[in-house]
Amino acid sequence: MEDYLFKLKPYLNEFQKLEKKFENGVPHSISLDYKKHLGHIVFSGLIHGNEVGSLPALLKSIDDLLSNKLKYGGKVTFFLGNIDAALKNVRYLEADLNRSFGNKNSMQKSMERKRALEIMPLLNRADVYFDFHQTIMPCLKPFYIFEMNEQSYYWARAAGVAQTFVTRKKGSSFSAAGMCSDEYVRSLGKVGVTIELSEKGFSQESENICYNIIKRSLFLMDKVYGNKFSIKKLSHKNGDFEFFSVIHREPFSSPATKLKEGLANFNKVTKGMDLGWKDSQKTMISPKNGYILFPKYPTRNSEGNAIPPLPGEIFVLADKIKEHPLLWE
Ligand SMILES: [Zn+2]
Numbered sequence: 001m002e003d004y005l006f007k008l009k010p011y012l013n014e015f016q017k018l019e020k021k022f023e024n025g026v027p028h029s030i031s032l033d034y035k036k037h038l039g040h041i042v043f044s045g046l047i048h049g050n051e052v053g054s055l056p057a058l059l060k061s062i063d064d065l066l067s068n069k070l071k072y073g074g075k076v077t078f079f080l081g082n083i084d085a086a087l088k089n090v091r092y093l094e095a096d097l098n099r100s101f102g103n104k105n106s107m108q109k110s111m112e113r114k115r116a117l118e119i120m121p122l123l124n125r126a127d128v129y130f131d132f133h134q135t136i137m138p139c140l141k142p143f144y145i146f147e148m149n150e151q152s153y154y155w156a157r158a159a160g161v162a163q164t165f166v167t168r169k170k171g172s173s174f175s176a177a178g179m180c181s182d183e184y185v186r187s188l189g190k191v192g193v194t195i196e197l198s199e200k201g202f203s204q205e206s207e208n209i210c211y212n213i214i215k216r217s218l219f220l221m222d223k224v225y226g227n228k229f230s231i232k233k234l235s236h237k238n239g240d241f242e243f244f245s246v247i248h249r250e251p252f253s254s255p256a257t258k259l260k261e262g263l264a265n266f267n268k269v270t271k272g273m274d275l276g277w278k279d280s281q282k283t284m285i286s287p288k289n290g291y292i293l294f295p296k297y298p299t300r301n302s303e304g305n306a307i308p309p310l311p312g313e314i315f316v317l318a319d320k321i322k323e324h325p326l327l328w329e
Contacts, residue, residue: 012083028081028083037073044079044129047098049085050085050200070215091136093110096112101123101183123184123185126185131193133197134206137294139264139265140264143244146182148170149170160238162209167244167245167325169245245325256306258306263315264295268292269290270286284314290318
């Protein structure tokens with residue numbers, strides 16, 4: 001924890017210092033406007049507090065824009081989602097910020113809902129939005145993940161860097177609990193993209209992936225909003241994704257439900273494979289062939305029961321899709 005805060009705090013201080021100069025009215029955000037075109041791109045990190053791996057790249061991008069090392073002609077905003085949770089090295093404090101957007105949760109009173117209400121006006125003014133996340137467990141490769149949407153897909157493919165896209169049909173909400181930030185932006189008819197960089201924490205790998213996506217997407221903004229290029233055409237300069245979709249969600253049915261140790265994102269599993277324990281006695285069997293995503297290992301008490309709040313799912317299974325998701329539309 002000490003080591004984590006030792007790394008985290010200088011980045012947060014640096015962000016705060018820059019925010020004093022480039023604030024836009026929304027706390028924990030910075031906007032730069034080069035006014036050569038009207039395009040506005042928004043980047044975010046720390047929507048989940050302990051997914052700090054994007055932070056060095058967000059700051060490096062701001063520094064490089066200010067020193068003119070990165071050239072850009074439009075408006076760009078960087079914001080940090082949940083600093084309070086980041087300082088405690090947790091995903092969230094009272095409610096998952098990434099399930100707190102939209103109007104479904106108007107009754108919710110959590111600090112994260114309050115934060116979502118601060119951020120929504122900023123997202124309302126975005127044309128393109130990239131949200132950087134990290135997985136809880138080790139991850140074999142970076143991946144884009146969002147509901148299929150033609151424009152957002154072209155932007156992700158054109159930005160590239162990651163070659164994997166986990167997607168789902170339109171209208172199948174990522175989580176029953178509430179809206180994600182990127183989902184909120186797409187609901188406004190704009191481009192919203194989420195990317196999982198790597199396993200959570202600071203790493204050179206996540207910094208590089210994040211910085212390259214930011215650099216690429218600023219370049220694309222100038223092409224699309226400055227020179228009227230089509231994002232579809234620009235996206236075709238990159239190879240297509242390897243597409244996955246979720247085929248199973250395993251509910252976190254009781255506090256005793258538990259996965260075997262050591263499962264990582266994109267580990268291949270086969271139907272019938274023993275993955276852990278459902279409740280205390282029953283074994284948890286993989287119902288299908290596929291690839292593990294988002295395996296969860298919450299803190300447990302001395303009886304082995306997970307300490308609430310329990311996540312909605314203990315893992316999901318994804319599999320490669322054969323038909324191109326553009327054909328879903
Ligand atoms: Zn996340």
